[in-house]
Amino acid sequence: DAGVTQSPTHLIKTRGQHVTLRCSPISGHKSVSWYQQVLGQGPQFIFQYYEKEERGRGNFPDRFSARQFPNYSSELNVNALLLGDSALYLCASSLERLGGRRTFGSGTRLTVV
Amino acid sequence: GQQVMQIPQYQHVQEGEDFTTYCNSSTTLSNIQWYKQRPGGHPVFLIQLVKSGEVKKQKRLTFQFGEAKKNSSLHITATQTTDVGTYFCAGHDGGATNKLIFGTGTLLAVQP
Numbered sequence: 001d002a003g004v005t006q007s008p009t010h011l012i013k014t015r016g017q018h019v020t021l022r023c024s025p026i027s028g029h030k031s032v033s034w035y036q037q038v039l040g041q042g043p044q045f046i047f048q049y050y051e052k053e054e055r056g057r058g059n060f061p062d063r064f065s066a067r068q069f070p071n072y073s074s075e076l077n078v079n080a081l082l083l084g085d086s087a088l089y090l091c092a093s094s095l096e097r098l099g100g101r102r103t104f105g106s107g108t109r110l111t112v113v
Numbered sequence: 114g115q116q117v118m119q120i121p122q123y124q125h126v127q128e129g130e131d132f133t134t135y136c137n138s139s140t141t142l143s144n145i146q147w148y149k150q151r152p153g154g155h156p157v158f159l160i161q162l163v164k165s166g167e168v169k170k171q172k173r174l175t176f177q178f179g180e181a182k183k184n185s186s187l188h189i190t191a192t193q194t195t196d197v198g199t200y201f202c203a204g205h206d207g208g209a210t211n212k213l214i215f216g217t218g219t220l221l222a223v224q225p
Binding site: 042045058101102104107 | 154155157158203213216218
């Protein structure tokens with residue numbers, strides 16, 4: 001079985017641009033969560049989606065948005081990129097809506113210049 | 114908001130020594146999970162603890178959930194070079210949302 005897949009693996013963007021990151025969960029997993037991990041810190045929760053609905057949101061500005069598709073894949077969108085948005089963006093899938101182990105993808109390394 | 118702190122931030126041990134990392138939450142948790150992240154890698158699930166005072170073992174790793182469900186620990190006996198990485202605890206607050214809040218992490222370095 002394929003694990004959680006994320007694309008692209010690396011990305012370089014200019015300040016003010018927009019970026020879309022993609023995630024495909026493990027087959028059968030209906031929950032997808034997005035995390036931002038700055039170098040040397042723990043992952044920070046951005047969003048959680050279950051059955052195509054937003055179920056949780058972290059303390060991120062409205063420039064960050066996400067959605068989940070009928071096949072349970074997900075996109076994370078970030079508008080008006082700032083230098084501080086440079087980070088590893090991790091997607092995690094899980095079976096349950098609440099609780100449960102997370103299986104992480106390898107992440108997308110975003111660099112904003 | 115909910116905060117999860119870990120100590121120490123960094124630990125350097127000789128291979129064969131023991132290692133412990135401690136995790137403390139500002140709020141009561143419904144459960145706690147532990148993850149390991151190798152340098153350049155992504156977090157990998159190790160275990161989940163749910164019950165107050167629960168202790169679980171995985172080979173050389175021992176995980177404990179505090180009685181008040183606000184703290185946890187991970188103890189590694191006789192470390193090996195393969196134990197190198199950052200260990201994160203992560204807690205659910207049991208609310209209606211599915212926020213899994215990660216701790217600050219402990220980076221373990223093991224010298225052969």
